[in-house]
Amino acid sequence: MTGSQQEARAARTAPPGPPRRATLRLLKQLFTDRLALMGDNAEAYGDVVRIAIGPKAMYLVNHPDLAKHVLADNAANYHKGIGLQEARRALGDGLLTSDGETWKKQRRTIQPVFQPKRISRQAAVVAAEVDALIQRLAAHDGPVEILHEMTGLTLGVLGKTLLDAELGGYETLGHSFEAVQDQAMFEAVTLSMVPQWVPLKKQLEFRTARDDLRRIADELVEQRLANPVENGEDVLSRLIASGSEDGASRERMRDELITLLLAGHETTASTLGWAFHLIDEHPEVGERLHAEAVDVLGDRLPEHEDLRRLTYTVAVVEEVMRLYPPVWLLPRIAQADDEIGGYHVPAGSDVVVVPYTLHRHPEFWTDPERFDPGRFDPENPAGRPPRYAYIPFGAGPRFCIGNSLGVMEAVFVLAMAARDLELRKVPGKVVDPEAMLSLRVRGGLPMTVHRRERTRRAEAA
Numbered sequence: 001m002t003g004s005q006q007e008a009r010a011a012r013t014a015p016p017g018p019p020r021r022a023t024l025r026l027l028k029q030l031f032t033d034r035l036a037l038m039g040d041n042a043e044a045y046g047d048v049v050r051i052a053i054g055p056k057a058m059y060l061v062n063h064p065d066l067a068k069h070v071l072a073d074n075a076a077n078y079h080k081g082i083g084l085q086e087a088r089r090a091l092g093d094g095l096l097t098s099d100g101e102t103w104k105k106q107r108r109t110i111q112p113v114f115q116p117k118r119i120s121r122q123a124a125v126v127a128a129e130v131d132a133l134i135q136r137l138a139a140h141d142g143p144v145e146i147l148h149e150m151t152g153l154t155l156g157v158l159g160k161t162l163l164d165a166e167l168g169g170y171e172t173l174g175h176s177f178e179a180v181q182d183q184a185m186f187e188a189v190t191l192s193m194v195p196q197w198v199p200l201k202k203q204l205e206f207r208t209a210r211d212d213l214r215r216i217a218d219e220l221v222e223q224r225l226a227n228p229v230e231n232g233e234d235v236l237s238r239l240i241a242s243g244s245e246d247g248a249s250r251e252r253m254r255d256e257l258i259t260l261l262l263a264g265h266e267t268t269a270s271t272l273g274w275a276f277h278l279i280d281e282h283p284e285v286g287e288r289l290h291a292e293a294v295d296v297l298g299d300r301l302p303e304h305e306d307l308r309r310l311t312y313t314v315a316v317v318e319e320v321m322r323l324y325p326p327v328w329l330l331p332r333i334a335q336a337d338d339e340i341g342g343y344h345v346p347a348g349s350d351v352v353v354v355p356y357t358l359h360r361h362p363e364f365w366t367d368p369e370r371f372d373p374g375r376f377d378p379e380n381p382a383g384r385p386p387r388y389a390y391i392p393f394g395a396g397p398r399f400c401i402g403n404s405l406g407v408m409e410a411v412f413v414l415a416m417a418a419r420d421l422e423l424r425k426v427p428g429k430v431v432d433p434e435a436m437l438s439l440r441v442r443g444g445l446p447m448t449v450h451r452r453e454r455t456r457r458a459e460a461a
Helices: 003-013 020-034 034-045 063-074 084-091 100-114 116-121 125-139 146-163 173-189 201-226 235-245 250-281 283-297 304-308 310-324 403-420
Strands: 048-053 056-061 079-080 332-336 336-341 343-345 350-353 421-425 434-435 437-443 444-449
Touching: 020 034, 020 048, 034 048, 034 056, 034 421, 034 434, 056 063, 063 350, 084 250, 100 116, 100 235, 100 250, 116 125, 116 403, 125 403, 125 421, 125 444, 146 173, 146 235, 146 250, 146 403, 173 201, 173 250, 201 235, 201 250, 201 343, 235 250, 250 283, 250 310, 250 403, 250 421, 250 437, 283 310, 283 403, 304 350, 310 403, 403 421, 403 444
Parallel strands: 056 350
Antiparallel strands: 048 056, 079 332, 332 350, 336 343, 421 444, 434 437
């Protein structure tokens, strides 16, 4: 086959996508509205889209079968991609950014900490942390910044359940991780063409944040080395034991801790922020959550077994993650040529599976923009879409290791908050998504707190 014939064949098998003349519009969306960039092109061109911006081309994948191919069936061909590559400057080669044998070893080291039996034993710790949060919220007279409170909660839970450590003294953690996300996304959308030495405010804040995260990780390791836990099952103990066994450097331990701190708190905090927003928008959902919490919990704290009884609360969490998946983008880089949906994808291409658009695919979701927890009614399993049409925790070998802890934490928060409180957005607050490494509420979420009475439905009748 001649060179011209090969080029013609490649052109015939390339996915559809926006024309070159749309470059300026695409660049604007890349900077200002990444969700629209993905959603508009999926709607216009189908389930495999080639989006060329400047010298780079990105392949958008938006079908359950094709997501399965990239994330599971041919996962070995796809390494971590855009956004996560840039985040490596702060996270190093932690579980979120590493690949190959390094990733496999890290996963084996940490996996036992997330075993279902161990997570179930942490339910009392999670419930106590949530109870303290509810009491703090109830004591507020004026508006409270919910996202700040959720970040504090999730960091506290992470410290006690996974690290066997107190993180309450590290108040800069949340801000530092925001700076890391901002810089990683800035480098991704500018194709890393802005030198890192340029003293932009964003880059200066990133350097300060990176140093802060490294300091905190080093302090946590030093504290554990000074006070070892015999036969410790927590992440710190396992990392230290693993390092002593294979001579791994302190730097690798630091990378793992920083990654765990980010991934372990950001996704759940983001999910809870969106949950409180959606419940405020749909008061009938809040009423039903309240009734279920009163019926199931009464005046006590939740236990792990309550996850089977709080069925509506679990459905609300699942529907929140459908509309606003905390990990809205799963970026990969093709290591070798591949074929996706009948289209040629060259080696080195950026391939992105986008849960945000996949979870709104009209072929698999009825009225996909509507908030409807009934989609996840356990008594109507036939109504659920195909497995890979709903992937809030990713899929395949890199399925989120902390999903069960995150769901338990979110369910406990919503149940206990709905039982005792009603949260209302401050009038005039506009809620928009901000697509960074996670999908968060732009500019925070101020809400007012109102007490509820714990009245059972039967008593009320």
